[in-house]
Amino acid sequence: MQEKITVCLPVYNGADTVLQTIHSVLNQTFIDFEFIIVDNVSTDATFDIISSVKDERIKIYVNEENKGCGGNLEECKKRATGDILFYICADDVVDRDALKKIHSAFCISEDISMVIRPYYWFEEDVSKPVRITRQFSEEQIVSINDSYDKIVDVIALADQISGVAFRKKYMNFQFKNGYFMEMPSMVASMLKNHKTVILKDNIVAVRIGASGALNPIVYKKSPLMSWYNLITTTYSEKKFSGLKKHLIHNFIAKNYIGLVQIKNFGSYTALFKEIVYMVKLRWKNILTFQFWIFSVGTMIIPRFILRKLVVFYKNKINSTLLKNIKPIKIV
DSSP: OOOOEEEEEEESSOTTTHHHHHHHHHTOSSOOEEEEEEEOOOSSSHHHHHHTOOOTTEEEEEOSSOOHHHHHHHHHHHHOOSSEEEEOOTTOEEOTTHHHHHHHHHTTOTTEEEEEOOOEEESSOTTSOSEEOOOOSSOEEEOTTSOHHHHHHHHHGGGSOTTOEEEGGGOOSOOOOSTTTHHHHHHHHHHTTSEEEEOSSOOEEEESTTOGGGSGGGGSSOHHHHHHHHHHHHTOSGGGHHHHHHHHHHTGGGOTHHHHHHHHHSOHHHHHHHHHHHHHHOGGGGGOHHHHHHHHHHHHSOHHHHHHHHHHIIIIIIHHHTTTSOOOOOO
16 A cells, blocks of 8 residues: 655745745656645745645645744644655755655665655755765665664754655654754654665755855854754663764764854854864864864854855855756756
8 A cells, every 4th residue: 555645844934935845846756645835824925825826735724823943843744644744845946756766765664764865955046056965875774773874874964854754653753943953853763763764866955045044043052052952862861872972973063064154144152152062072173173174264254254255165166066966856
């Protein structure tokens, strides 16, 4: 019996981008799915736009109050009737074969609880990647008993909501509110009990311009410490002590690029605290050349210059290096 798929689109003030997202979902080669859209009390024209799209697979709901990002992910979960839930954000775009590949991955085994994917970022043109996650030459099946590095891959790829899918019967946890933590809170918890598939293909493209990471408010609380608290809480059992240490030292406290984001869109105080936390959680950072380049560079380079350098790097250097990355198909 074929398992039913529900595409979950949580949206808040997505009027500028949501239509392209919806069309990319409706254009799937795998056509038998339910499409749940939950509006988190938008204050722009989002509801009118999503209501204008006529397709019998679409079901639209509006929350009575804004529940936050994690709360709206949870609302999608409650409304969905499918066996497999596939999440997509209202500013991102889905590959035409995304649901087909997701469904095939779940068919590997009944014990597969999640399917996760690599992805790339784009600015205006979805066919032009400007940054990518770690890429894979073949599908990976990962359990909590696998190597620590494989587990890092799964949790690191949960930093974006779009393109992550779950077998609903194993979703015995709640999505938590907290900037950057909404999807990892579910992924890290479910990984303790069941297997995950990492696809080899980029099945979603994540839009940079509309990202919530550009909002200064998200850096009032340290992103690094948010990750630390999630990992230490989720893997608090003694048997996970080695994994917890590895995640802190080799993933959380080594996110040097995150310092650039904080400098460009957060406060100087937030940047300084993040650098201090990096040393506290991994004292070997003081012996690492990359740490000094990023920490000193972000401290002394003026924001307006650093922003220009980032744009130049993405559009002139990184985009050239990524020209062989196969873009997703949306038509």
